[in-house]
Amino acid sequence: MIFHLFKSKKNEKLISEIDKNNLPNHVGIIMDGNGRWAKKRGLPRSAGHRVGAANLKTITEFASDMGIRYITAYAFSTENWKRPKEEVDALMELLLEYLRDKKLLEGNQVRVKFIGDRSVLTDEIRREMDTAEEESAHRTRTTLYLAINYGGQQEIVNAVKNIAKKVEAGQINIDDISLDAVGSELYTEIPDVDLIIRPSGEYRLSNFLLWQSAYSEFWFSNINWPDFTKEDFTQAILDYQNRNRRFGGV
Numbered sequence: 735m736i737f738h739l740f741k742s743k744k745n746e747k748l749i750s751e752i753d754k755n756n757l758p759n760h761v762g763i764i765m766d767g768n769g770r771w772a773k774k775r776g777l778p779r780s781a782g783h784r785v786g787a788a789n790l791k792t793i794t795e796f797a798s799d800m801g802i803r804y805i806t807a808y809a810f811s812t813e814n815w816k817r818p819k820e821e822v823d824a825l826m827e828l829l830l831e832y833l834r835d836k837k838l839l840e841g842n843q844v845r846v847k848f849i850g851d852r853s854v855l856t857d858e859i860r861r862e863m864d865t866a867e868e869e870s871a872h873r874t875r876t877t878l879y880l881a882i883n884y885g886g887q888q889e890i891v892n893a894v895k896n897i898a899k900k901v902e903a904g905q906i907n908i909d910d911i912s913l914d915a916v917g918s919e920l921y922t923e924i925p926d927v928d929l930i931i932r933p934s935g936e937y938r939l940s941n942f943l944l945w946q947s948a949y950s951e952f953w954f955s956n957i958n959w960p961d962f963t964k965e966d967f968t969q970a971i972l973d974y975q976n977r978n979r980r981f982g983g984v
């Protein structure tokens with residue numbers, strides 16, 4: 735209890751240092767380290783995924799209260815199908831539970847959208863995705879993009895195909911293929927990501943938001959995602975605010 739009090743006091747102080755006029759518009763989170771979190775505690779990997787999923791709700795609500803407009807959370811990559819069937823099944827089951835939990839949408843101002851290839855997901859999951867999108871569509875403060883069966887390279891290939899079809903159909907000319915034209919063929923029109931947070935001690939993108947991360951800032955830490963706190967999030971934002979973003983200029 736005292737520890738909690740101390741922690742929240744400390745966080746209050748950290749939060750007061752945040753410059754509300756210099757928040758990242760879009761924060762990407764690679765929710766990594768669930769398996770190692772569980773292993774350390776002698777638990778099955780699925781237990782780590784469960785705690786990790788709950789933590790996403792906590793961090794999203796906190797970020798939304800702070801004033802962050804867009805969050806993209808990497809939940810399942812196109813490469814994650816390589817995992818043992820048992821783990822993939824557990825992740826899909828958890829996703830279903832997460833989407834069905836109406837508390838996901840209650841009491842906050844978070845709109846939920848999805849990026850990734852839905853076509854190979856079960857009808858059940860796709861229905862719940864549609865429902866979550868529809869039921870939260872009126873929320874305006876923050877949009878949470880859940881990246882499910884998402885791969886940045888696949889997203890670009892998909893955009894290229896769509897553009898080629900338009901050229902073939904005579905709807906656009908090759909010279910019309912611009913940065914904007916490519917950007918608008920990505921899964922959803924989301925702003926470029928300003929800050930990417932990756933916990934768990936890995937220093938890579940793992941196929942996350944390749945196009946949108948052209949000028950992102952990165953924040954890495956050794957904390958496993960289920961242990962990642964509001965305080966860590968606050969620290970990441972503060973560090974971001976001390977970066978000098980030049981975008982190629984001087």
Ligand code: IPE
Pocket residue numbers: 765766767768769770771809810811814825934
């Ligand atoms: C991230 O945690 C969740 C998913 C990729 C679905 P991991 O399951 O990758 O956890 P580690 O990296 O094995 O610890």
Ligand code: IPE
Pocket residue numbers: 764765766767808809810811814936938940
């Ligand atoms: C990235 O984590 C994908 C998600 C967090 C969903 P991984 O654990 O799959 O990444 P790698 O395999 O270590 O690069």
Ligand code: MG
Pocket residue numbers: 766767768
């Ligand atoms: Mg991992």
